[in-house]
Amino acid sequence: MNYQSPMGISWYWWLCAYTSPGLAYATYHLFKEYFNRPSDFVKGMLEAIGQAKKKGFLDHLLETFAYTIATLCIALGWPAFFVWSRIKAKKDAAREIERNKPEFICMPKYLVAKVDPQDAEKSNYVNDPLGYAPALPFGHLNQAWGSFLSNMIDPEDELWSFHIPKGNKCGMFGMDSSGDISGYAKVRNGQILEEFIVEID
Numbered sequence: 001m002n003y004q005s006p007m008g009i010s011w012y013w014w015l016c017a018y019t020s021p022g023l024a025y026a027t028y029h030l031f032k033e034y035f036n037r038p039s040d041f042v043k044g045m046l047e048a049i050g051q052a053k054k055k056g057f058l059d060h061l062l063e064t065f066a067y068t069i070a071t072l073c074i075a076l077g078w079p080a081f082f083v084w085s086r087i088k089a090k091k092d093a094a095r096e097i098e099r100n101k102p103e104f105i106c107m108p109k110y111l112v113a114k115v116d117p118q119d120a121e122k123s124n125y126v127n128d129p130l131g132y133a134p135a136l137p138f139g140h141l142n143q144a145w146g147s148f149l150s151n152m153i154d155p156e157d158e159l160w161s162f163h164i165p166k167g168n169k170c171g172m173f174g175m176d177s178s179g180d181i182s183g184y185a186k187v188r189n190g191q192i193l194e195e196f197i198v199e200i201d
Helices: 011-035 040-048 057-076 078-100 117-123 139-150
Strands: 111-114 158-164 181-188 191-200
Touching: 011 057, 011 078, 057 078, 111 181, 117 158, 139 191
Parallel strands: none
Antiparallel strands: 111 158, 158 181, 181 191
């Protein structure tokens, strides 16, 4: 006897409806895996230099069996695989951001105080009696200072002064500073995004 649900749909169609997203999901990943494989040209080059291992019949059989089992598992358990893939994608993205995050000499613990750009320029105005340095804020570094300020375009950007005492570990490479280091940092939501070194002893 053919069992039907109260809605008049047989279990077979319910199973097809449930596994369809999983089969589509598995197909997508199989195609992605296939296109990520080395091309025939690359395989030929690897074989020419003896770096590629030729697969035998048993290897192909095992590979087909593994793909079949993986497809069935994804088709039947696709909700769990979908959640897992989303979590993995977020973790991979976070690791990529962390890996590509620029290294700065300054670290948040060396931030001293939030300052106004005009106050920073007043306190660093160069007045060299000998005329070796231009009479401008930060002297020879005035143009670099202007470029530094021009990058502060987000309303959340803040200008902070920082000071790293001699012998303390710098953020870049974690090395001990050979002398006092002072400057300014562009900070957004507590994160240092850019720095301007004024003095290194």
